[in-house]
Amino acid sequence: MSPAEQLRARLERVAAELGADGVDVQLERPRNPEHGDLATNLAMVLAGRLRRAPRQIADEILARLDLEGAGVASAEVAGAGFINFRLTGAVLWEQLARVLREDRAFGRSEPEDRLRIQVEFVSANPTGPLHVAHGRGAALGDAIASLLRWTGHEVEREFYINDAGVQIQRLGESLDARWRQLMGEEAAIPEGGYHGAYLVDMAREVDAEAHDRLVAMSAEERVAFLRRWAVERLEAEHDRTLRDFRVQMDSYYPETRIYEEGRIAETLRELADRGLTYESEGAVWLRTTAFGDDKDRVLVKSDGTYTYFAPDIAYHREKARRGFQHAIDIWGADHHGYVPRMKAALAALGYPDFLDVEIVQMVRIMRGGEEVKISKRAGEFVTLRELFEETGVDVARYFFLMRRSDAQMIFDLDLALDQSEKNPVYKVQYAHARMMSIFRKAGVEPSSIGVEDADLSLLREPVEGELIKQLAEFPAVVSRAAEARAPHIVCDYLEETAGMVNSWYHAGNPSRNPELAVLVPHPALRRARLALARGVQIVLRNGLELLGLSAPDRMQREETA
């Protein structure tokens, strides 16, 4: 149990003694170091219930609290009724020791109830290459899955392939048009078809591969053949792009499977059995308004075909039937209006709190102060691959993750390509590499640095104490980020930590304060500081790896001419 948890338990007990059961005691590290190591607003929260002055209650809480047993060196009432605690040095040093002991597990936690969770993301139609917006969803979904795993859940990453329906037919027709153009015919891309140049390349490839067969086919056969060929080809490309972007899906689930296994009819029957569908104007409607949607939605059109909604409900029903206890979908902003009806449909099927939807907002790319235009309609766009091949995978992933996903972001290519510490990715990676370089210089294996042979009580510099407190917070940061499905919380933490680390490192520069360096002559102090450096390195590495980034041993800057 961490010192904060111990103290919280004691505070809860005191609150109960004062006649306030079940209060959620908040215990936080104040921003301002003058306010101690931990602070609680408990007295102010109780003031309302007990109808007494907060400061008076604070005094009483302090009188009843076993401070020494909780590792508290001193405590005081401050401000409107905050209680500030200062922990003993022993508690501080123990926190660093814990980092080294837990090593790769530091930051991981166990949930109250372990859930089997599916994270579905990217799920791009196989009608073209992945573009930058998919990249943001890919980075986000992957990091959220990783966060959930770090907090002890069982997680699977899934890509849903929309390989059925009219858009796929248009793809086949579009490729057919490109192929016929290649054969010298006057062929137009069909209405609603795909104009991208990638289909010109694909037409050439498929011709090289199967010219004789294509020529021999009827028009209908040919479109069907090209459709299958293109889908297979684009799916493989999506998979390859994601792998190169370091996203490893656990499964790809094709929409066609929903059809083949008869899940749609099954789902519609279940909804009908529950009395939640009705016919009107020749169509079958789902009563989503009974579950919070603002209008009912069509499942089967009057021409007898399904809307997109029907297979989608069936697919989500399968998620629950496949044994997932919770599902998280990452959707693009253009689908956010779809959230209430999907949740309503699941509620109708008896899965009211099954689904969470995270919305990923638009990405705009700026270079030299100007927006890089992404025009899908004209068929010219910046693909995800082009982006990460230019910036590197670490940078692209980090940039996508460092902002809240539900706000639009501007991707600053100039900053992304900057290799100095102005670039937040490099700032964090530099801090990690610096620790590794210290170990190299000291001639020690990082993993051999233990706490047994180090006297951590020698770490008495204020910066060292602040740094240890910062490291100790990592597990709470991970939990909070997982809870909020918000990887940017980890990014912010890593940048803040790296900033502290870098100034700690620079303070020990031989030209300034050689006595503050890690590698001082005094052997015991040197060992203690190496242990702190090791703690720093563990936290930065764990944080970077959690986000799917590399934690380099050394930075190699590309020489620019």
Add this chain to the structure above:
RNA sequence: GCGCUCGUAGCUCAGUUGGAUAGAGCGUCGGCCUCCGGAGCCGAAGGUCACAGGUUCGAAUCCUGUCGAGCGCACCA
């Protein structure tokens, strides 16, 4: 017109679920380092939290309204 997301420093963004004097990076300015430039280090300036009300010990955070931005509002996918 209705709904969703959002509006915080010149720019890009955080803000620990309602807490103490609203933070960071970039940019700007000053100093240091450097053969010069870049990089790096130290420091400073910079705010009506879009606006107006309300809720309470306490609001950037919650509620209502207004203004502004983006995206949705299909028997499209």
